Amino acid sequence: PAAAPPARGDAPAPTGPSWNVSLIGADRVWSELGVTGTGVVVGSSDSGVDGRHPALAAGFRGGDDSWYDPWEHRRTPADRGGHGTHTLGSAVGRDGIGVAPGARWVGCVNLDRNLGSPARYLDCLQFMLAPFPTGGDPFTDGRPARAPDVLTNSWGCPPLEGCDPGALRPATAALAAAGILVVAAAGNTGPYCGSIVDAPAPYPDVLTVGAVDRNRRLTDFSSRGPAGGADKPDLVAPGAAVPSAFPGGGYATLDGTSMATPQVAGVVALMWSANPALVGDLDRTRRILADTATPASVPAGAPCGGTRNLVGAGLVDAYAAVRAATSG
Template sequence: MPIGYVLASLAYRMDGSISIPGRIAAGLLAAMAFFWPMGLFDPDELSVVISSSTGELFSYAAGAASAAFGMGLIILILFLIFRNKIQNNLIPGLLGGGLFALAWGGLLILSFLGGIPGFHGEKSFVILKNQADLSTVNQIKDPVERRTAVYNNLVKHAEDSQQDLRTWLDEQGVEYTPYYLVNAVELDADPLLMYRLEHRGDVDRVLDSPILRPLRNEIPSSQGSVDGPELDPWNIDLIGADRVQSELNVRGAGIVIGQSDSGVQGDHPEIINQYRGKFDGMDDYNWFDPWFGSIKPVDIGGHGTHTLGSIVGKNTGVAPEAEWIACVNLARNLGNPAYYLDCMQFMLAPFPQDGNPFQDGKPEKGANVLNNSWGCPAVEGCDPETFIPAVRALKAAGIFVVASAGNTGMGGCSSVQDPLALYEDVYTVGAVDVNRNLAGFSSVGPVTVDGSNRTKPDIGAPGVNVVSSYPGSSYEMASGTSMAGPHVVGVVALMWSANPNLVGDIETTTRILNETADTYSGVFPGCALDGERPNNAVGYGIVNAYEAVQKALEVK
């Protein structure tokens, strides 16, 4: 508002006549006021969803806006005081120049001392046309041998098919990071380079890979508001996992959970004893943080600690004796295709923290079941097909991939629309409450964004007011399909622990989950018919851990 008064005053003389120099000055000032912040911030960075948490970019932007308002107010006051002299050219040029330099100097000092100076733009994610064919590995029966064959084939295919592109990028002096789970590279690209990449014969498409501006100060760690775990957790009882643990004496031992999320508080009492790194005596191959390079499991936001606690927590988990490894793919609330792929590659074939995924991966140390309580929408650079090669490869390797359906159910039908939840080769989970009713936020099918009209989600699980572990060795109650997916991850761990012959058998495991699910009898959205199985609300029904494990024990 103060700048607006100044702009209006600059445009007209005291007698009301138009001032051409004043209008030019007003235009330049207005342009600077608009383009200065737009040049420093991507509008996506300032979205409330992405940046409103404590210590995030929105607080910096709010501070900058307050400073700008204050500076504008000072300019207005000075302008009103000296308006006559300004418009009658009575301000000496030297004094005017000094004030101009002082104003810009103050702005730059404010930026460097209180802001985050520098340019931190998006990267580009280049997907090649030639993706690996893994059809020959299906005949390999041994799970570890099959996983190893998948890894070796993917790496060799990427090395061979990327050779021309890498040579060309080296000649251009462009730094890049290659990937093999999707045959792709991430790189810094200006518009001209992007244009040239898009017109290469070996490139399928070029996606954005957004990078959030770094923060000056560390984000404070979240802290839960619940004193401790529930003595009788409704969510564990609702799916019958309590009976699996007490009556069948099955708790997930021998199965490795792969957790890709905001991180994990590794020394939380609920999950510390299940961390594989504790048994191995090292964090290499067990923890990877492509965001900040932390060397031990940590979690600022809390989302990852909560979801993992629902899988392996000693009091809060479905499979409290399963082991876990973890990777940070969403340390702040804006991921990108590369971060998500970093973690999926780590889950297939873990590598040392300073290692090379192409050369140092050990598929024999990979996870059995993956939890993915995240989605990659367009704002993060993904299109509906971004990770199709990745999930197909993980399935071929005998890794069971679970994804949360998403929390856009209020938007109505066909709200399952982001990877990984929309894929056929992923087991997608919607959320129900304590009364077995579909949560209003739970995304529903059919999937139309890719033209498939696929029925999703595949199953439902508890996802409303779920208590689990949280940073600060605390606990928190949370809701979302992010909370539902971990229950199914835990059930698969119980099934495979009860019958190791099922490990890596995705088709049989999926069939058992579907056949043993409790029939859903709650309220149906308009896109799901009452009595239809599967349906676009909860798929085959609500997961039943006890029946699933009983059925798994029958498999020879």
């Protein structure tokens, strides 16, 4: 079928930090600690990125190995659907929409028309492990030294697309072994218990993110644990009515754990920018994020085996996490 016309944002540019950025204290990190994510690279696997968007253009790392489109083989960042522009904007966008506006980004298209496959998901995860130049061979031209530091992944691979539960395990294990933190959306199949099922969200080496609203309440749609007998999600972040960039230079407001996930990736970028010795130390980074998280509101009676399977350690706190990352 003919491709749908490109999505375009029709909301105006924000004035000052968006509510979600302020809720997790990222704006205080910028103003009080002077940390914006400089020196850290965030990798986005999604529907693409509008590389010309004013909130994102200056943050693109550039070079011949910062963009890969295995679907349409476009040579420069573009986004037909808008989802990837929105999610990346929440991680590194400027003009108040992104948590780490000083960080740079690289991108890969793993969702074309909001549909993926195990092969394309793996294509992008492989690119993030060892980026290669446009037209290059990923097996011989990969450059591990150019890998991004933290990955934001607002997607899941369900059985409908051909994924079995372990399909992406070798990829996330390789990324973790390389010291690259994989942050992934819990999914939007709440309020059912045990609904964190689509790879890679259930994996123990992935930092899985659920969603709360502006009142710190768990959203109905945020998927719940347990996942494979383990507590999931790991954390929550704002995911209801989140404003961010959209193709064409405009902005849009969306809901989903997709919106929450890049904010946590942005917090990691702030932490690693503030203390480069933490880069690649996944265990300590995850520990700090959990220890500094703040309480989130959950349904009465805490179903699904308790609070940990609803909101994990709680709502991510950028200010407290960066302070902890630079102490001791």
